Amino acid sequence: MLARELIDDYPLIRADDPALAAARMIGEQRLPGLMVVDDGGRPLAVIGGSQVLRFMLPGYVVEDPTLARVMDEKLADHLSRELEGKTVADLLPDKPAALPQLGPDDTVMEIASVMARERVPLVAIVNDEQLVGVVTASKVFSTICPAL
């Protein structure tokens, strides 16, 4: 099976979209992560849901969850304030990891391998720098281990 056959209908988010909209999208559509593109539709980054949380929360809260309990109310306020006015680009790490990407003719095993190595739930399928589509980990599983 080739990447082009595994592409799922997956919502894209632009780097200049509001960060709050991106966070809402993950919750509402139960997405495993974000596929971030620039305004020309070129893929910029894949971020898993837990990584988005990491970028949303203050570092000291990530390091010490008990702090999250102590400052629960304040933290919720802080988070909304932090996200207000920010864009998705502001959520990306300063040095983004290499974009997990493959071509339309790459195989499901290559996709599985990239997901396993980069520990991401999505890969971008790219042709001539343009995003052709997104393959999700659940699609990979249902391809390598089809239902009986």
Add this chain to the structure above:
Amino acid sequence: MLARELIDDYPLIRADDPALAAARMIGEQRLPGLMVVDDGGRPLAVIGGSQVLRFMLPGYVVEDPTLARVMDEKLADHLSRELEGKTVADLLPDKPAALPQLGPDDTVMEIASVMARERVPLVAIVNDEQLVGVVTASKVFSTICPAL
């Protein structure tokens, strides 16, 4: 919001269930990962989808995706053979990471913090060593950033 209010209906998998069944479950139900329990219902491990792929694939293929292309057909055979007769326990790392777990009265911020730190899409909610339920990252997002 407390953990007890955020519990989703989430399928559990037992450590002695067939590994192939677990992989199929992720694909069919589009799960972000596996919640593994022992036969007494005690939580053992949370494994994200990309980690399951890592444990399924031979190490050299994870390190070098181009190998996955070269040996695509063989690899698919290998994978089915590898999974046949194995249990979920065989997919777990030898030294499993600490189970990401919290109590029913812990807050959504503590859950977010644990997910961000451990980089997992699920946490186990545990009381007296028994699993009370599972909270997913998408539930955390829809709680911290509710739809307008």
